[in-house]
């Protein structure tokens with residue numbers, strides 16, 4: 001792995017292009033999926049700063065999503081309710097599954113913990129529970145707590161109970177933490193597993209950067225702006241050599257976790273960033289608003305090689 005290359009370093013410290021042009025697309029009357037053709041709607045080009053200040057354009061009507069796109073920063077979708085968000089998130093995920101299974105014979109999907117799992121619940125309902133080719137799924141965790149797999153804090157348990165137990169993904173394709181190891185040992189073990197899966201071409205790889213490329217990463221965000229187990233002000237946000245690392249002083253309990261690093265997160269082919277509820281409103285205002293800060297929040301460091309799509313409900317987006 002040539003992780004000391006200039007491009008790997010650069011990708012670990014992506015810049016936030018606040019003044020880049022964005023396209024604001026007010027949509028009326030119906031929920032529009034992430035894959036809707038942009039050209040079929042009215043659009044105008046403004047800067048992200050002015051898009052945020054023109055809040056009157058963002059009024060939500062019943063079951064309406066407002067999309068904002070900015071080159072390199074992603075598409076922002078705001079849903080009337082968490083229920084609408086989960087319907088759209090299921091379609092978005094199922095569409096990628098279909099595309100990657102067709103194109104490369106497998107679908108590598110990365111989960112986080114927290115409320116994201118609940119927001120994936122429509123995937124285990126018809127039509128997706130029957131139409132998705134679950135046998136081709138390979139499931140990973142962007143972060144995991146260093147606890148036993150049957151512990152209430154386990155992200156594996158959360159995903160298993162709420163989602164994985166309901167669909168026929170072969171158990172050998174669900175890559176959970178080795179809970180017999182220390183945090184350091186579990187991070188090493190997970191990275192070794194990823195390297196093996198890159199070698200066997202289950203997981204894609206970017207020769208340019210030297211990091212694995214997951215087909216889809218589904219990220220939550222904490223109210224402090226953390227993603228995965230990469231917390232504001234923690235030195236791990238600058239890790240640019242390892243694929244998987246560990247933390248023993250996580251400000252969010254439990255303290256011991258393993259986590260993908262930013263170069264791996266930012267190598268993804270697609271990232272969905274999902275935030276729901278009023279508790280996320282202030283940090284989203286800071287992350288996407290006009291204010292300038294020298295220190296980027298972890299969520300502002302998410303800047304994938306591929307596509308990024310934000311899924312917010314109207315409470316989370318209420319201060320934008």
Ligand SMILES: O=C(O)[C@H](O)[C@@H](O)[C@H](O)[C@H](O)COP(=O)(O)O
Nearest residue numbers: 112113114115220221222227228
């Ligand atoms: O293990 C974890 O703690 C998570 O992976 C973490 O990064 C989570 O995704 C965010 O804290 C958002 O969680 P909520 O959506 O529950 O706020």
